Amino acid sequence: MTESSSEKLIEVLRKAVSRTSMLAEGNDPKLDSVVRQIRLAITKGANADEIQTVLSDAEPLLIQSDEAQLTRAKQVRSCLQELIDLLEQQEQKSVPQNEKKQLEAQIRMHWQASSQWPGLLKSYLSLAEKTLSQKDSNQPKSSFLKTLFNAKKNAATSKNDNEVMGQISHTLAGLINNLMLPSHYDDDIADLKKALLGNKNLQQLPALLDEIINLIMVAIGKTQENLTNYLNQLNKQLASINDSISISYHSQKNLSESREGFNSKLQTQVTDTSQAVQNASDLDSLKALINDKMATISSTMTEYRTQMLEQEKHANQSITQLKNKVTRMEKDTASLRSLLQEKLAQAMTDSLTDLPNRTAYQDAILPLCKIMQKTQKPLCLAVCDIDHFKKVNDTWGHLAGDKVLRLVPKQIRSILLKQDHIFRYGGEEFVIIFPETNMEQAIQRAEAIRLAVEKAPFNMQGEPVSISVSIGVAELKPQEDPESLFARADKQLYLAKESGRNRVMANK
Numbered sequence: 025m026t027e028s029s030s031e032k033l034i035e036v037l038r039k040a041v042s043r044t045s046m047l048a049e050g051n052d053p054k055l056d057s058v059v060r061q062i063r064l065a066i067t068k069g070a071n072a073d074e075i076q077t078v079l080s081d082a083e084p085l086l087i088q089s090d091e092a093q094l095t096r097a098k099q100v101r102s103c104l105q106e107l108i109d110l111l112e113q114q115e116q117k118s119v120p121q122n123e124k125k126q127l128e129a130q131i132r133m134h135w136q137a138s139s140q141w142p143g144l145l146k147s148y149l150s151l152a153e154k155t156l157s158q159k160d161s162n163q164p165k166s167s168f169l170k171t172l173f174n175a176k177k178n179a180a181t182s183k184n185d186n187e188v189m190g191q192i193s194h195t196l197a198g199l200i201n202n203l204m205l206p207s208h209y210d211d212d213i214a215d216l217k218k219a220l221l222g223n224k225n226l227q228q229l230p231a232l233l234d235e236i237i238n239l240i241m242v243a244i245g246k247t248q249e250n251l252t253n254y255l256n257q258l259n260k261q262l263a264s265i266n267d268s269i270s271i272s273y274h275s276q277k278n279l280s281e282s283r284e285g286f287n288s289k290l291q292t293q294v295t296d297t298s299q300a301v302q303n304a305s306d307l308d309s310l311k312a313l314i315n316d317k318m319a320t321i322s323s324t325m326t327e328y329r330t331q332m333l334e335q336e337k338h339a340n341q342s343i344t345q346l347k348n349k350v351t352r353m354e355k356d357t358a359s360l361r362s363l364l365q366e367k368l369a370q371a372m373t374d375s376l377t378d379l380p381n382r383t384a385y386q387d388a389i390l391p392l393c394k395i396m397q398k399t400q401k402p403l404c405l406a407v408c409d410i411d412h413f414k415k416v417n418d419t420w421g422h423l424a425g426d427k428v429l430r431l432v433p434k435q436i437r438s439i440l441l442k443q444d445h446i447f448r449y450g451g452e453e454f455v456i457i458f459p460e461t462n463m464e465q466a467i468q469r470a471e472a473i474r475l476a477v478e479k480a481p482f483n484m485q486g487e488p489v490s491i492s493v494s495i496g497v498a499e500l501k502p503q504e505d506p507e508s509l510f511a512r513a514d515k516q517l518y519l520a521k522e523s524g525r526n527r528v529m530a531n532k
């Protein structure tokens with residue numbers, strides 16, 4: 025193995041370990057302790073078998089922790105939805121529909137990433153302020169705080185606000201429970217929950233929401249700090265491997281230097297001998313002289329041979345050590361790489377439908393757009409959303425809802441061509457990429473999908489149920505980026521919903 029391929033190997037290992045660790049860290053105390061063991065094993069140069077054992081222990085915990093994270097994210101998503109619904113229940117006040125739709129779209133897009141939760145809460149805060157700052161529909165609008173101060177004077181409004189605040193506080197307290205913050209935040213969390221549950225004053229809501237947002241941000245920052253410490257530790261380990269490589273290089277260099285020394289010593293001795301032979305005056309002194317010189321040369325050669333053997337032994341030892349180290353690292357890297365690939369595949373797949381998820385969509389869309397734009401071929405994007413899906417959940421329960429979420433993509437797939445790609449974008453929303461497809465063809469395929477879903481015989485507890493989808497379609501423009509393409513298709517979806525659902529609308 026050359027020096028540069030060792031460096032590459034080290035780099036791959038460093039990335040593999042850091043990414044795996046990143047996936048695992050901070051989710052579960054039991055898992056954190058196993059992750060720490062893996063790091064320790066790698067730092068102290070444990071062999072592949074030892075590391076393998078620790079990794080095998082970690083595997084079920086990693087899977088469990090991923091599932092727990094998904095469940096937490098789902099709960100946070102429903103808390104946010106519940107908070108929006110609570111605003112809707114406000115008498116005499118209407119939630120600004122545009123902002124509400126935008127927030128719901130944000131939730132649909134980002135609910136899985138805990139780093140996005142503070143942003144979602146901030147958007148909710150703004151929606152709550154806008155809603156609550158309205159007086160009743162017959163009165164002119166006033167500011168949020170003004171309404172709050174006036175609330176005392178108005179018994180009816182005050183009662184209603186108190187009730188809503190109570191429910192909001194309760195839901196927020198539930199949301200904090202799902203955040204899984206490190207245990208040293210326990211006191212802060214307890215204080216915050218107490219403040220939330222004891223509070224009946226809407227005026228306090230912005231401050232309390234801010235407090236929650238801060239707490240989440242601090243917790244996310246903490247995880248980053250742990251990761252940095254870990255990477256520093258790993259770098260130290262890599263530096264020690266580099267030292268081994270340079271020691272081996274130097275022992276090779278010493279070997280060739282001592283060979284050169286021997287050559288010149290031998291040369292001098294042969295020259296001296298030939299000089300002495302020329303100067304010899306009789307046969308006896310010549311014999312004695314030659315014997316003497318030959319003894320010197322022979323002892324030089326023996327000395328050199330011993331020295332060479334010693335150095336060779338030394339060099340062989342350090343090469344064997346290095347080889348063993350590299351073999352161990354290769355094995356570790358291979359197992360870490362396969363673990364990482366498995367994890368990445370899991371991270372790209374939606375567990376309910378087995379479809380590629382939003383992350384996979386984001387990885388796929390940019391290169392596809394670039395290729396189509398470069399080759400000047402058309403590409404269309406369809407955003408497809410199940411109609412009145414909340415009603416399915418409310419009427420038949422979540423399990424039935426899940427069943428519909430698995431069946432609808434089957435209908436969609438029956439229409440798609442080999443080249444098309446479908447993703448579960450989030451909730452009850454699917455995205456379809458139609459490469460090498462113009463608008464007319466994409467509308468035809470979207471219409472066929474709509475029809476296939478409409479005609480599909482869905483059954484809930486033995487009763488036939490009709491399900492429909494609304495679809496928005498847009499065609500990629502030259503130079504357009506994927507975000508703008510998505511936004512145009514999503515807008516069409518919104519219009520399809522507005523115009524009665526169960527239809528395809530396209531941005532022609």
Ligand SMILES: Nc1nc2c(ncn2[C@@H]2O[C@H](COP(=O)(O)OP(=O)(O)OP(=O)(O)O)[C@@H](O)[C@H]2O)c(=O)[nH]1
Nearest residue numbers: 409410411412413414415417422425426451452521
């Ligand atoms: N069963 C189940 N429900 C989900 C899942 N993800 C999201 N939902 C639900 O999907 C529903 C989406 O509701 P809304 O966004 O109001 O949309 P809708 O009822 O389909 O109404 P329109 O889209 O306007 O036709 C919410 O009730 C979510 O709880 C899931 O994985 N399983």
